[in-house]
Amino acid sequence: MNKHEHDPCMTAPAAAVHHVVGGDPGWAVASDVLAWSAGRLFTVGDTLWFAYEAAEVAGEAEFEPCEAGDPIRTYTDGLSRVRVGLDDEGTRYFLSADPAKCKGGLKLRVDVRATVSVSPRSVDRAAAAAPAPPASSGTQAVVPLVRRALCLVSVWCFLFLGA
The missing domain is CATH 2.60.40.420 (Cupredoxins -  blue copper proteins)
Structure with a gap:
């Protein structure tokens, strides 16, 4: 590469x-x-x-x-x-x-x-695991779910990938 x-x-x-x-x-x-x-x-x-x-x-x-x-x-x-x-x-x-x-x-x-590193694959997996918002809720329901998923991924990376 x-x-x-x-x-x-x-x-x-x-x-x-x-x-x-x-x-x-x-x-x-x-x-x-x-x-x-x-x-x-x-x-x-x-x-x-x-x-x-x-x-x-x-x-x-x-x-x-x-x-x-x-x-x-x-x-x-x-x-x-x-x-x-x-x-x-x-x-x-x-x-x-x-x-x-x-x-x-x-x-x-x-x-x-230490700064927490986030792997793009981890973010993709966490986003895929997050439940989809109801169809009528629009984008306002998506933002908290994405934030929650990113937060969980960050904590997971920090705890298990070493810092």
Whole structure:
């Protein structure tokens, strides 16, 4: 096979995800940031978007008591969104620079994992295994099924193909 031919068995990295920290409420005490992050998979190449400012601390010792006195980095852009790239595997810790807000729950622990690769054959099999939507439901019913299938394939690849 020459370098210009496409190998259909090759795996491609999953697309990077831009996570708006806290979802709709954003980076605010009112949003339960820890609960928001619990159901998410963060991988190398993803981006976190904070509204307002955040401080990144070295570890659990600073994270738990909300001690941002000597942060690794501070992300401050005023009222604009602060973009933080997740470039390496490992755990990262973010706090509100305001101790009262941090103690009110405005802090985030992110476990960054290796990029998940998805095999085109796996996606085809998962899509074929997904039940077909009712004929009257139109394309709106297809989108959640495709997303669910891709999510299942990504998790399967991550768990069984090693990461």
